[in-house]
Amino acid sequence: xxxxxxxxxxxxxxxxxxxxxxxxxxxxxxxxxxxxxxxxxxxxxxxxxxxxxxxxxxxxxxxxxxxxxxxxxxxxxxxxxxxxxxxxxxxxxxxxxxxxxxxxxxxxxxxxxxxxxxxxxxxxxxxxxxxxxxxxxxxxxxxxxxxxxxxxxxxxxxxxxxxxxxxxxxxxxxxxxxxxxxxxxxxxxxxxxxxxxxxxxxxxxxxxxxxxxxxxxxxxxxxxxxxxxxxxxxxxxxxxxxxxxxxxxxxxxxxxxxxxxxxxxxxxxxxxxxxxxxxxxxxxxxxxxxxxxxxxxxxxxxxxxxxxxxxxxxxxxxxxxxxxxxxxxxxxxxxxxxxxxxxxxxxxxxxxxxxxxxxxxxxxxxxxxxxxxxxxxxxxxxxxxxxxxxxxxxxxxxxxxxxxxxxxxxxxxxxxxxxxxxxxxxxxxxxx
Amino acid sequence: xxxxxxxxxxxxxxxxxxxxxxxxxxxxxxxxxxxxxxxxxxxxxxxxxxxxxxxxxxxxxxxxxxxxxxxxxxxxxxxxxxxxxxxxxxxxxxxxxxxxxxxxxxxxxxxxxxxxxxxxxxxxxxxxxxxxxxxxxxxxxxxxxxxxxxxxxxxxxxxxxxxxxxxxxxxxxxxxxxxxxxxxxxxxxxxxxxxxxxxxxxxxxxxxxxxxxxxxxxxxxxxxxxxxxxxxxxxxxxxxxxxxxxxxxxxxxxxxxxxxxxxxxxxxx
Numbered sequence: 001x002x003x004x005x006x007x008x009x010x011x012x013x014x015x016x017x018x019x020x021x022x023x024x025x026x027x028x029x030x031x032x033x034x035x036x037x038x039x040x041x042x043x044x045x046x047x048x049x050x051x052x053x054x055x056x057x058x059x060x061x062x063x064x065x066x067x068x069x070x071x072x073x074x075x076x077x078x079x080x081x082x083x084x085x086x087x088x089x090x091x092x093x094x095x096x097x098x099x100x101x102x103x104x105x106x107x108x109x110x111x112x113x114x115x116x117x118x119x120x121x122x123x124x125x126x127x128x129x130x131x132x133x134x135x136x137x138x139x140x141x142x143x144x145x146x147x148x149x150x151x152x153x154x155x156x157x158x159x160x161x162x163x164x165x166x167x168x169x170x171x172x173x174x175x176x177x178x179x180x181x182x183x184x185x186x187x188x189x190x191x192x193x194x195x196x197x198x199x200x201x202x203x204x205x206x207x208x209x210x211x212x213x214x215x216x217x218x219x220x221x222x223x224x225x226x227x228x229x230x231x232x233x234x235x236x237x238x239x240x241x242x243x244x245x246x247x248x249x250x251x252x253x254x255x256x257x258x259x260x261x262x263x264x265x266x267x268x269x270x271x272x273x274x275x276x277x278x279x280x281x282x283x284x285x286x287x288x289x290x291x292x293x294x295x296x297x298x299x300x301x302x303x304x305x306x307x308x309x310x311x312x313x314x315x316x317x318x319x320x321x322x323x324x325x326x327x328x329x330x331x332x333x334x335x336x337x338x339x340x341x342x343x344x345x346x347x348x349x350x351x352x353x354x355x356x357x358x359x360x361x362x363x364x365x366x367x368x369x370x371x372x373x374x375x376x377x378x379x380x381x382x383x384x385x386x387x388x389x390x391x392x393x394x395x396x397x398x399x400x401x402x403x404x405x406x407x408x409x410x411x412x413x414x415x416x417x418x419x420x421x422x423x424x425x426x427x428x429x430x431x432x
Numbered sequence: 433x434x435x436x437x438x439x440x441x442x443x444x445x446x447x448x449x450x451x452x453x454x455x456x457x458x459x460x461x462x463x464x465x466x467x468x469x470x471x472x473x474x475x476x477x478x479x480x481x482x483x484x485x486x487x488x489x490x491x492x493x494x495x496x497x498x499x500x501x502x503x504x505x506x507x508x509x510x511x512x513x514x515x516x517x518x519x520x521x522x523x524x525x526x527x528x529x530x531x532x533x534x535x536x537x538x539x540x541x542x543x544x545x546x547x548x549x550x551x552x553x554x555x556x557x558x559x560x561x562x563x564x565x566x567x568x569x570x571x572x573x574x575x576x577x578x579x580x581x582x583x584x585x586x587x588x589x590x591x592x593x594x595x596x597x598x599x600x601x602x603x604x605x606x607x608x609x610x611x612x613x614x615x616x617x618x619x620x621x622x623x624x625x626x627x628x629x630x631x632x633x634x635x636x637x638x639x640x641x642x643x644x645x646x647x648x649x650x651x652x653x654x655x656x657x658x659x660x661x662x663x664x665x666x667x668x669x670x671x672x673x674x675x676x677x678x679x680x681x682x683x684x685x686x687x688x689x690x691x692x693x694x695x696x697x698x699x700x701x
Binding site: 282284317319326329333335336343346347350356361 | 570597668673680690691694
């Protein structure tokens, strides 16, 4: 400003100040809510108000009645002991609210049928249950309002929940039918209509438990099996061999004994599902079937691996797509591709192992597991402690800290490793 | 007329063959039918085909818009008649042709035209009802000009480009099986010798109209596709890969052993 004075330039100040103010003001624009709350919304007003603010304040005012809140005693009809408790009550114009305690209606209980001794003798005897036990069961059921889990816990002799349920329901059912003037009267009663099936219940619970305790592996298998279900819909031939895809997938899965636990179960089940889907098509071209099988076999492989497979095929002088795709040729081609996949997997495994090996020897990690080339595999074993200074320097700064902690190059040092530096778990223990 | 054996392996395993024999000794028609049905359930019949085009340069008679005379076709791989399974073939030509959808109702399934351009032709094969309801699609790129720039075009030597494929019918019906089992165009799985299928009535109607595809004048240009070469190459490749795999496995166990040795001294305190 002074500079402008000195230079004799006209004063533009007023205009500038005005310009700077409006943008600031638009940011500071809460209206009825505090600045901090407004900032929570990101500094922008919501497009639609969530609650109509006007409504909130008006409701009480329109009533023209005197509302007070009073601390009053009340009784609960659900209680049997006439206990009187106190609570806040909204009193309108001096009149307290009438009626029972509002939660009394929640006190529901099941109607448990009480049988007499004669009825027991006549209808309810059972080889597996004594009268005493049955009486106890019914007593507990009443106390715990048919919470069979609790009943089972407190039942004196060990009976499963399903057995207790079975006994209870069959007794109740028998009584109902016995007491009814005619069978038709009670046929609509839920106890009579729906018979409790103890074995089914046991099975159901067992299956649920099984499902709950599934490992991730099994979950994946389930997903594949259900994916196979989709295939029958694709073809529009008259027949639907819907059971085929599922059974083939299931029978194939248990029999896979894989070296690479995660990768090979999926391709085998995929090929089985491809075979099934081809059968559904009925009429297809050999080249199409080969395509599908190749896709299935390499389903677990990434794009890079697939490219490597194709490169290998080319190097071997084999056509990527057979020129004469007969049944035999296609089968051989598929097998070759699978073998190449195995080969590439083994190569990778070997590389990992070697990287591990060199890290074991040096006591440091190699950051890039892929770098030690295959040819060095055997020679690496011969390399000695003299190698360690080099390996330290390869890590660069990252290993700087570790250097201080190292007890000596000759020992396998303790590894306070951060996961970021190594992708594989360390297998050896620290020496002291 | 025997089935084309070639390198085809029988679809049926030995165990089913044995069980078939015991069933036959019971000598009841029902059992035979059931076992045939079961056998056909896991088998497939295969029709090797070749499709492509031949193009002749018209030389002096060539005009700007009609430089070549070409024929696109689908044939049996050994020039046998495909009419046994194919009901008709539909060739979809470039839209610049009149009536670009050409339907060929009987063998030989080929179509000749004059033109100048190369384009993709969609060939749709419709089958007889006992084969299947859904048609199959083949795609062929029409080729008029030779690959190599071999100087002046010749009117005598055509450009031939063919692709081999096989039509697979999985789980063929008994009727179809009976109909085609002795046809030279079709490869069927081998059945045990004492298996007798119901005799098939001779198709007199067709034999009059059937063009003997073996007499096709274009035959001389057709490629003979042999799987032997490819099989050999594949077998050699597999051997190489398997040897490589074995070597890697040995290396892996070696490295594993070394790791074990390295880990052992950690107990020293």
